[in-house]
């Protein structure tokens with residue numbers, strides 16, 4: 001099968017703000033934060049300049065992959081209200097410029113990571129870029145309602161990259177951090193997809209609520225949320241963290257589960273300003289920031305002798 005690249009259109013000259021927008025800066029804050037937390041929670045130490053370089057490379061690589069995602073999806077983005085004002089669908093940029101920008105950032109991030117930090121971290125970064133830009137965006141997203149379940153792997157790599165930048169090897173702890181984000185992604189995204197369902201249906205993307213329906217999606221959100229409870233606490237169970245992390249992870253995960261139940265049973269009050277799925281989506285972001293934040297707090301506390 002031949003995959004044709006989207007062609008160029010007449011576009012207005014883009015400025016730096018459009019290039020910055022191509023990196024999906026708001027979404028990538030959490031990607032960068034989880035990468036930083038992976039780096040700070042890892043055993044051992046790293047030269048601050050090299051540590052900063054590692055995080056910069058995760059940011060540049062994630063931004064490059066996001067630019068490639070938008071280069072490929074310019075036509076789809078034009079058909080959805082949420083994405084129509086992005087630089088490409090709004091006609092502020094040439095498609096080829098977005099593609100070249102994405103390739104340049106991606107390549108630079110991997111090479112700099114390899115030379116300055118290490119080639120294992122660089123290889124995992126390269127895999128995550130290809131995973132997001134090619135496996136998820138080009139291959140899975142238009143083909144299967146399991147797109148984000150499998151595609152969730154792309155966004156789960158950053159803490160592992162941060163960890164590996166310090167330790168130089170992949171052990172059970174970074175694998176667990178990967179698994180937490182991997183199983184967090186379906187409830188995170190399907191909660192959103194439940195209230196923007198019609199947008200994806202319009203452009204023919206087989207997102208779960210469109211293909212399997214709302215009831216099935218709601219049940220699956222609950223199933224992943226249940227799984228997150230033991231999984232998020234697993235770093236504590238295996239002795240990789242102290243109780244500061246473990247107890248907070250359990251509290252956060254039960255709160256997450258508590259917000260998933262009304263989504264699963266469609267319980268929303270008459271005149272409820274914020275639907276349960278909107279509430280769950282918003283909390284999913286707070287959840288991951290807090291979970292990875294407390295991972296670092298736990299490690300710092302242990303270093304200062306505060307551990308239960």
Ligand code: HEM
Nearest residue numbers: 026027030031034082148151152155156181185189192285
């Ligand atoms: C395949 C996996 C994922 C999909 C399909 C997805 C999809 C989305 C979508 C469509 C939005 C709405 C905002 C927008 O228009 O860009 C969003 C928001 C967000 N996502 Fe995800 N996401 C995924 C994974 C992740 C991961 C792994 C992270 C970070 C670890 C993340 C962090 C965020 C954040 C922070 C926001 C809020 C951005 C804002 O405030 O506008 N997402 N996500």
Ligand SMILES: CC(C)=CCC/C(C)=C/CC/C(C)=C/COP(=O)(O)OP(=O)(O)O
Nearest residue numbers: 024027031061062065069128129132154155
């Ligand atoms: C280091 C590295 C490469 C990290 C990548 C991180 C990653 C995969 C994040 C995924 C988050 C994201 C923006 C999904 C949007 O899905 P979409 O693109 O389908 O959403 P859209 O409908 O808004 O375009």
